[in-house]
Amino acid sequence: MSIEQVERHGAHNYHPLPVVVTHGDGAWVTDVAGRKYLDMLSAYSALNQGHRHPRILAAAREQLERVTLTSRAFHNDQLGPFLERLSQVSGFSRALPMNSGAEAVETALKAMRKWGYTKRGIPADKAEIIVARDNFHGRTITIVSFSTEASYREGFGPFTPGFVVVPYGDAAAIEAAIGPNTAAVFLEPIQGEAGIIVPPVGYLKQVRAACTRAGVLLVLDEIQTGLGRTGRMWAAEHEDVRPDGITIGKALGGGVYPVSAFCANDDVMDIFAPGTHGSTFGGNPMAAAVGRASLDVLVDEKLPERAAVLGESFRAALRAIGSPKIKEVRGRGLLIGVELHTDAGTARPYCERLMDLGVLCKDTHEQVIRFAPPLVIHERDIDWALGHISAVLA
């Protein structure tokens, strides 16, 4: 029923697995027929705290009974405590709250450009931002302007200029691309949508050093990798790298509400003055209450540490399957990609078979199955899923 309605009345911009979810709880969801499935995608890492975490629901309910929207024309009593908590968790003195990940990225791009003009003296309209091949940062016209994926771009031009694309994982290429008009380098610490591409050890550190030497910003997109997913609060911590700014989203809303932000220190954030940027819903009291509870849950329940431990054993067990179909198992924490050999066929049919067995996951980039369960998942549930995964991949 629902599927036909979506087919008939929706745009065909997705190709979902044919499961219709009615309920969610922790790492599990239930479909219209009452069948239970283990959610091993967690809404592309937007459900790190699991479905309907009680503390996040309580914060949302409490806020529903008070006030839900003020706009930034007025103050609300939730935004201050949220921004302070976010500053503690991010290590950046300031944050600019938005709603979706793409909006946080757009905010970061504006900040990078304006910083380039006002602080680096780049001539008007000449600022360049260096990005990586196979990046994924969202779906706006400007963001797909620097995508290298044909399906994201075709038919959507003309595109926004001002981006320089270099190979991912090659610090020398970034160093070579930095010029007098470069404002910033903008990267994912691990490329998620590209197929869980973990760059070579030392890459981010070398890029950080190159940016510092050249006096340009390094901004990292932690929308998918951040908030505990990779086993640290921020993926850049694996290399002890401090970027000049980060974009965050997805799990910042705890699976309940869209919440995103661009975080940076004063020297970057002070390029924004009243009138230069904004969002009707950004920083609204619902988002702020939910965002603060989402951060509290990650910290109090030590979910990054949990992701590190569970991810390590999950990856080891996936490798131990020893299937000739598997080319590589990679990732960090609970952001895991299983790349299949091309002669094993594409990843989608394996995801369909796993769905039939009660395990929900999603293919990315044809050959890769992504496993990114909620960080609250129980070890016994991972073991249960592993039984099915090894059966399907054997």
Ligand SMILES: *Cc1c(COP(=O)(O)O)cnc(C)c1O
């Ligand atoms: C999901 C994602 C985005 C876009 O977030 P939306 O909320 O879908 O706009 C941006 N960057 C990365 C790395 C992502 O994974």
